[in-house]
Amino acid sequence: MPISTLSGIAAIVLYIASLSFQSHAIRTQNARIKAGPAVAATGLAAIALHGISAWLLVVRPDGYHFGIVQVSTLILAAIALLAMITNLRRPLAIIVLWVFPLAALALLLSLLIDSDYPTQQLNAGLAAHVLLSVLAYSLFALASLQAAFLAYQNYNLRHQHASAVMRRFPPLQDMEKLLFELLWIAQILLTLAIAAGFMFVDDLMAQGLPHKTVFSLLAWTVFSVLLWGRYRLGWRGNTAIKGTLAGFALLLLGFYGSKIVIEFILGG
Incomplete structure (x- = not known):
């Protein structure tokens, strides 16, 4: 199995785990919260693996592949990283609950859908x-x-x-x-x-x-x-x-x- 697929699957699992931790924290705490250690660890690991998978899908041996699905998952990886950085700085955990599912979905689609869009140098x-x-x-x-x-x-x-x-x-x-x-x-x-x-x-x-x-x-x-x-x-x-x-x-x-x-x- 290609590294892009393995890292993508692992990232989706970690996104789900991070969402579970974050949802539990929001339900059980009354105060405005930042990302806890479990959320931060699983979230950052998911984003890192997402980035690896997206990069390998976009950067090919014969050039750069900018198919609509592939470039979208790269953009969602960047959005997820920025959302996590924002969440670590300020108590806005609700952003992660919206961004992570979109990132996981984009990643899943990029693993399932290929494109005939030509590579570019x-x-x-x-x-x-x-x-x-x-x-x-x-x-x-x-x-x-x-x-x-x-x-x-x-x-x-x-x-x-x-x-x-x-x-x-x-x-x-x-x-x-x-x-x-x-x-x-x-x-x-x-x-x-x-x-x-x-x-x-x-x-x-x-x-x-x-x-x-x-x-x-x-x-x-x-x-x-x-x-x-x-x-x-x-x-x-x-x-x-x-x-x-x-x-x-x-x-x-x-x-x-x-x-x-x-x-x-x-x-x-």
């Missing part, structure tokens, strides 16, 4: 563009999940719903602070990724990627306006939530839209 500049894009998309995905939690928290506070789940959330101000921290870092990475793309991709039109570039620039503009509004005008609440989700939707349309067109429509 990348120079250092293109490799930097891909790496920066993966990190930026991952951080924006995590920020969007954070925005969804913030929307849920806002809704419950406005309607005075004091549920057991609500007690697991940090204060609203801390949630918004974390959201904009993620957005700032992701925006810097996206800026670098776009710059690297313009510098090192020879002909975007010839590669069938103009709409990916357009949507990425639109998303960059949305996030830039949102961050400027936060800094200059103090935007928060629903404005921050809607801006984050709108920008991420544009990134999804650009990235997965282009992947679907190239891999399944033009490739078919």
Whole structure:
């Protein structure tokens, strides 16, 4: 059995174990909690094995394989790692309960579904563009999940719903602070990724990627306006939530839209 498959199966088992530990901790503790030792150990081990499996699926002897399923599991590995780091820094265990199942599912699909998408040879500049894009998309995905939690928290506070789940959330101000921290870092990475793309991709039109570039620039503009509004005008609440989700939707349309067109429509 290939190492990618063995490490992938082991990662899925460890994801399930980490989720079990985390769910038990949330059910039995009243206070807001960070990841405990068992959650951290199994979660980090799962992410490491996930990363190994994803890397071996993407990096082939004849080049890089960027099939939609394979690159998605690499992105989910990055999202899981960022979620765990966030959870270790702050008591936001609820994020892991959403990210880990998605990571395990993406990993399972990558082990079951192969792709005929051709491998590519990348120079250092293109490799930097891909790496920066993966990190930026991952951080924006995590920020969007954070925005969804913030929307849920806002809704419950406005309607005075004091549920057991609500007690697991940090204060609203801390949630918004974390959201904009993620957005700032992701925006810097996206800026670098776009710059690297313009510098090192020879002909975007010839590669069938103009709409990916357009949507990425639109998303960059949305996030830039949102961050400027936060800094200059103090935007928060629903404005921050809607801006984050709108920008991420544009990134999804650009990235997965282009992947679907190239891999399944033009490739078919």
